[in-house]
Amino acid sequence: MIDLSTDKVLDELFTMNFSIAADLGLYNITPRLQRYLGDVEDGQKLFDVFRFHRPGEVSSLKDLASIGASLVLLLSNSGEHGLRGQLLPLSVDGGYRFVGVPWLAWINANGFDSNLDLGDFPKIDSQMDQQIYMSTQKNMVDDLEEINGELRRAEEERDNFLLAAKAPIFAVDANNVIR
Structure with missing residues (x-):
């Protein structure tokens, strides 16, 4: 009781x-x-x-x-x-x-x-609901910022790879020697 x-x-x-x-x-x-x-x-x-x-x-x-x-x-x-x-x-x-x-x-x-x-x-305290909502929002923003960073790094790696792929395999020096 x-x-x-x-x-x-x-x-x-x-x-x-x-x-x-x-x-x-x-x-x-x-x-x-x-x-x-x-x-x-x-x-x-x-x-x-x-x-x-x-x-x-x-x-x-x-x-x-x-x-x-x-x-x-x-x-x-x-x-x-x-x-x-x-x-x-x-x-x-x-x-x-x-x-x-x-x-x-x-x-x-x-x-x-x-x-x-x-x-x-x-x-019955709504503060807990608000706190959970705010921490979920913060975690979501943190996750999105991390994904953005990973995408920027991947884009830089791709650009570097494309630059390397465009470079000639053989180079000719000033004496017209292929290297």
């Missing part, structure tokens, strides 16, 4: 989750997020771990309240990890629950070795 408690459902749908208490401490950090970030612990302050890329200018609990259901883009203060998701208000103590996933486009654009695996993304 499936456990349909809210926390379990959120953790299945969004793999990188944590709660933000009224004191801006981080709690209930999902194991995948702990593995992804490496050094995050319960109780650390939100702004000691993350900075808001979108929306900008977030620096207090009051600012979090103004975000509403908007998309939230977080970057780790180390600069190597990106998350995208949203904040859900918690009824207890006025905190929030961030529910999100790795921000794959940002990670790839910045060339970080993220050590992510397929399990770090929910099955």
